Amino acid sequence: MNNVNSATTGVNRGGAGDFLRGAAPSVVQQTGQDGITRNRTDSLYFNDQWTINQHWNFMLGLRYDKLGVNDTDGVKLGKASDLSPRMQLRYDVNGDSKHLFTATFARYGGDFSTGFTDAFIKKADAKGVNRGWNAQAVDPTLAAVTIANVNQAVAFVDYATLTNIANYGRVLGFFDNSQTYAVDGNLRAPYLDEYTFGYKRSYDNGSRIGLTYVHRAWKKDWAFSQDYLASEMVTLTDPTGSGLANQQAQKIHVFNSDALTREYNGLELEWIGKVNATWTWGGNYTYSRLVGNNNGGDSNTGQSFRDNTPTGYYQNRVQLTQVLGRTDADFAATGPLLQDQTHRARLYLTAVLPMSKGQISYSALLRYDSGNNYSAAEAAPLGIAANLPPPAPARPSNYLQYYGGRGQYSYNDTYQVDFKIAFQVPLALWRLKLIGDLQINNVFNTQMTSTFNTTLPGYGGQTVLYVNDAAAFGTTEPGSGKNYFINARSLAFSLGLQF
Numbered sequence: 143m144n145n146v147n148s149a150t151t152g153v154n155r156g157g158a159g160d161f162l163r164g165a166a167p168s169v170v171q172q173t174g175q176d177g178i179t180r181n182r183t184d185s186l187y188f189n190d191q192w193t194i195n196q197h198w199n200f201m202l203g204l205r206y207d208k209l210g211v212n213d214t215d216g217v218k219l220g221k222a223s224d225l226s227p228r229m230q231l232r233y234d235v236n237g238d239s240k241h242l243f244t245a246t247f248a249r250y251g252g253d254f255s256t257g258f259t260d261a262f263i264k265k266a267d268a269k270g271v272n273r274g275w276n277a278q279a280v281d282p283t284l285a286a287v288t289i290a291n292v293n294q295a296v297a298f299v300d301y302a303t304l305t306n307i308a309n310y311g312r313v314l315g316f317f318d319n320s321q322t323y324a325v326d327g328n329l330r331a332p333y334l335d336e337y338t339f340g341y342k343r344s345y346d347n348g349s350r351i352g353l354t355y356v357h358r359a360w361k362k363d364w365a366f367s368q369d370y371l372a373s374e375m376v377t378l379t380d381p382t383g384s385g386l387a388n389q390q391a392q393k394i395h396v397f398n399s400d401a402l403t404r405e406y407n408g409l410e411l412e413w414i415g416k417v418n419a420t421w422t423w424g425g426n427y428t429y430s431r432l433v434g435n436n437n438g439g440d441s442n443t444g445q446s447f448r449d450n451t452p453t454g455y456y457q458n459r460v461q462l463t464q465v466l467g468r469t470d471a472d473f474a475a476t477g478p479l480l481q482d483q484t485h486r487a488r489l490y491l492t493a494v495l496p497m498s499k500g501q502i503s504y505s506a507l508l509r510y511d512s513g514n515n516y517s518a519a520e521a522a523p524l525g526i527a528a529n530l531p532p533p534a535p536a537r538p539s540n541y542l543q544y545y546g547g548r549g550q551y552s553y554n555d556t557y558q559v560d561f562k563i564a565f566q567v568p569l570a571l572w573r574l575k576l577i578g579d580l581q582i583n584n585v586f587n588t589q590m591t592s593t594f595n596t597t598l599p600g601y602g603g604q605t606v607l608y609v610n611d612a613a614a615f616g617t618t619e620p621g622s623g624k625n626y627f628i629n630a631r632s633l634a635f636s637l638g639l640q641f
Contacts, residue, residue, distance in 0.1 A: 174269035177214035196237030203228040222330035252331035262323035273310035313384035326397035351413040358406040365399035367456030404434035425489035432482040478549030485512035500567035513553030520598035578637040
């Protein structure tokens with residue numbers, strides 16, 4: 143239950159009397175389809191591995207997925223069938239696993255997640271009526287509400303009365319989201335293609351070093367588009383027959399698109415060095431770029447990008463390109479994405495020592511991370527001259543304008559040293575082990591600037607950003623009291639039992 147505004151209820155909430163009187167409550171009566179939505183995936187897969195000789199090994203896998211989405215009324219919203227091959231070829235130079243070359247290819251198919259389809263299924267809250275309270279008439283002649291006349295302005299009701307829909311007879315508005323989404327009948331799940339090339343050198347004492355090149359490309363991402371055009375409106379009628387005028391809502395088209403791009407390329411180095419039975423050192427370093435025009439997802443999980451908001455490439459594209467003459471570089475720029483991180487390195491040193499019972503380990507870890515990217519981007523006027531005739535909704539007013547491209551700036555590189563002590567002690571009872579650790583993060587309490595102010599003022603539609611336009615952009619705003627630094631030194635301790 144929520145309070146409606148004064149324009150709807152006629153209640154002025156400006157003075158003390160109005161505070162005592164209160165705003166009339168309203169409820170949303172959900173009238174959508176109540177039922178079960180089924181996002182179903184049926185899969186069949188096989189894989190086999192052939193050892194040709196001591197040098198060559200080959201693995202082949204194939205997965206078949208049949209995907210479908212059944213709405214609450216039984217209508218199919220999306221269906222697809224995908225084949226996802228996976229291959230691996232390994233070459234062992236000497237047949238002893240000390241020099242190993244590897245090449246792989248894999249396609250990772252997506253599915254119709256409930257988080258995605260929840261935007262447009264005919265669920266109970268996709269359709270409804272906003273109703274206002276009309277069970278009590280307030281005397282409009284009261285100039286002010288006082289203790290003496292409070293019973294003429296305020297009614298105290300029990301919970302059953304308050305939640306009885308019959309007491310909300312005033313229809314304030316209505317909506318039907320299930321009619322605003324136009325879902326492509328051939329909608330399919332996105333997928334990701336990945337191939338890698340690697341080399342690993344192993345040593346008799348357990349040391350090893352490996353270098354791998356990784357390429358990932360996201361395909362057939364889900365796209366949502368909207369345009370403020372008369373042809374892109376749907377008309378909704380009052381389902382209660384109360385006499386409210388028809389209203390219109392913008393269509394949202396849902397489809398697959400290869401115009402939305404995400405591409406990851408990375409070179410990954412990893413090593414472990416066994417000094418002796420006590421000491422081990424190792425680390426990893428990754429140089430990578432994640433580039434495209436489609437933010438979201440994660441460059442390292444193999445998952446396709448999922449989003450159910452229409453902003454970006456297809457949002458008011460007709461107005462931007464055909465009327466304002468904007469290009470993709472203005473509102474859907476290609477460049478480093480939010481998760482792009484050019485350099486990432488870890489270096490550690492560990493000592494494991496025996497105790498009279500159990501063991502204890504000491505480890506130090508140096509972390510180095512290059513700064514993530516950010517853009518000079520700000521809302522700019524969309525320039526639609528006038529609203530469409532009633533009952534169309536009001537025209538959208540802004541779009542996101544990029545100045546100089548996507549991700550052309552980067553935050554500071556950061557580094558810190560962490561230290562950890564861990565132990566495990568066997569107990570005599572039921573093979574239990576007492577385990578615990580103490581971790582100190584940012585041992586030297588290095589106070590580094592990691593981010594900046596990235597807010598721009600509005601520019602009235604200009605497409606060029608000048609140096610003096612935003613003095614605080616890219617700074618830590620001295621004197622503002624805002625924190626743009628990495629986390630200070632912290633301690634964490636844990637103690638438990640291991641079965």
